[in-house]
Amino acid sequence: MAGTADEQTRRRTIDALRDLQYALEPPEETMQRLLVSLDLKIFDMLSESEIPLSLDELAQRSGAGRILLGKVGLRCRIVGTGSDTFAGRFLRHQSSLGIIKETDKDEFTASTQRGIFPFQRSRPACTSGNEPIRGATKQRLTRPRETSYFNRFMYAQRSGMKNCFSFLPIDQECKDWPADQPVFVDVGGGTGQQCTTIKEKCPNLPGRVILQDLPAVIAEAKVPDDIETMAYDFFTPQPIKGAKYYYLRAIMHDHADDKCLEILKRVADAMSPKSILLLDEIVVPNKNVEWYVTQTDLAMMVQFSSTERTEDQWRELLGKAGLEVQKITTYTYTFRLSVIAAMKKE
């Protein structure tokens, strides 16, 4: 077909296949593909409205304030309202990608991806400074609304995916664990998504389950009473010593190696010979990498000057922190989500 069809037929077929792909993908994959945020609430307006909305209506209701273009980190101020503004161009572009639908000239509605819109409001992090993620986190934490959006995004991001507590041998490894000792510490655990999940998956887990994050995030935590919450900065000494598991999900990929080492050494200092560090992260294959993985890697590079890591890089990083990899289990195909279990070197 590539050689015989005319350009229009080929283009239409490609677009139809794309629409089929979008219809099949789950929300967490859509979220990765979009990589765009819009603070005009246009996504919200479209997804809440039963009927298509005109560009003028959208521009008027939104006040046509600021808009973030689809390129990561690129910000642009919109001036004026009406059909000849950037908003129209932006919406047409979104529509051309199938993110929203153009129902008529200058008239739009939500696409089948409407479910993810409420989570698409956190802005790209700033890209300046020596350690962009820290600057971005600090900035975000001064803005309660953004903190809340980010926390919701983190909560939603993996909620539809396979969870590592479905297959890790937690019950078996903890069957003799003393009830008064810390069993699971989720470092940078957000509002408690994984603490709650481990309790659901392992209802008889003995020992204390502790959620740690920065104060503004802990203030938003919604966890059952038997989960302890603790405001803690992971660049400072870890106050919980000798826990069975120290669990860090999506923390390392936010940081360059030197900062990861600081965090890992804080954990390693608190670990006993029985402790296990669990890093729940992407492990990049050495070849034939899926675009979801490369895209996430580039997003981390552009936004935070950080990186996704290959198995060799993980082993080297952990080795420098005095830790030894015991096992790596990759549990999703698309994103190569993996659990790296490590213990202190003897």
Ligand SMILES: C[S@@+](CC[C@H](N)C(=O)[O-])C[C@H]1O[C@@H](n2cnc3c(N)ncnc32)[C@H](O)[C@@H]1O
């Ligand atoms: C990418 S999110 C991951 C959240 C959670 N682990 C998950 O997978 O859903 C990074 C988390 O690290 C937290 N964080 C950032 N800097 C921190 C610090 N210095 N100390 C403790 N937590 C921090 C953020 O507030 C955020 O909840």
